Amino acid sequence: MREPLPADMFDELCPSSLNPIRFGDKWAALVIRCLEQGPRRFSELRVPLSRVTPKVLTRSLRSLERDGLVRRTVHVGAAPHVEYELTPLGRSMLQPLAAACAWTAEHWDELLDAREAYDNAAG
């Protein structure tokens, strides 16, 4: 059984807009990481991504779908719902994404220090 996504999954994570390495739009990298373990529903994604408004999350998912990285499946039946999952192409992106995450994890402090020093020097 897949674990539900924890609400504080990205609390410690820097906002994407501060990271010089970006995959897709502002939230795409976090979406991809949410889908790493398997398919997720829209409302399921909204738990860790509570700071993302539904409009923006929809657009991000549509963009990933357009690029062939994510597949959107509508399950009809008694309790109809929608599931998003990574395609093989999307999975292939996990490798460079992991490389980027590793770099960020290793050098994030260094980068923030550089920014602070630059801002202090230049006012």
Add this chain to the structure above:
Amino acid sequence: MREPLPADMFDELCPSSLNPIRFGDKWAALVIRCLEQGPRRFSELRVPLSRVTPKVLTRSLRSLERDGLVRRTVHVGAAPHVEYELTPLGRSMLQPLAAACAWTAEHWDELLDAREAYDNAAG
């Protein structure tokens, strides 16, 4: 002796804005690749990046400098000039950048096909 940067260095390369993986702003990844072989002058960078206006290139370089990825050195003397070079932190980014470039090189066509199929299906 370092080779001068060829003017057509990025003619075959997809514009950064189409690539889902981005390092820094629109042109930062190309700037970093220009600095891979060693220090470069502003006017030297403008050769392969002829489509980038000086304002935008300056801002991109300033941003990289602020993040501690690039060092800007003013050489005073008889013929004063400015040189930009990668810092160790900037060099450390070459690895995830290479991973991202490899992914793009391998899957770019696939991604474009997915986009075309999506756009054709949805109008």
Add this chain to the structure above:
DNA sequence: GGGGGTGGTTTCCCCCGGGATACCACCCAA
């Protein structure tokens, strides 16, 4: 038939990245 859950859409607004164009100070060589 009312409430809750699902999966969004619509509208409005703001800001920032990016492009075009023009201009600029400094220095050197002719």
Add this chain to the structure above:
DNA sequence: TTGGGTGGTATCCCGGGGGAAACCACCCCC
């Protein structure tokens, strides 16, 4: 003294990304 190279700025403008808030259709269950 005039021109060219260097390394940029200044100004204007536009489009799109992103956020806030409200609303919505559909379905099931009580």
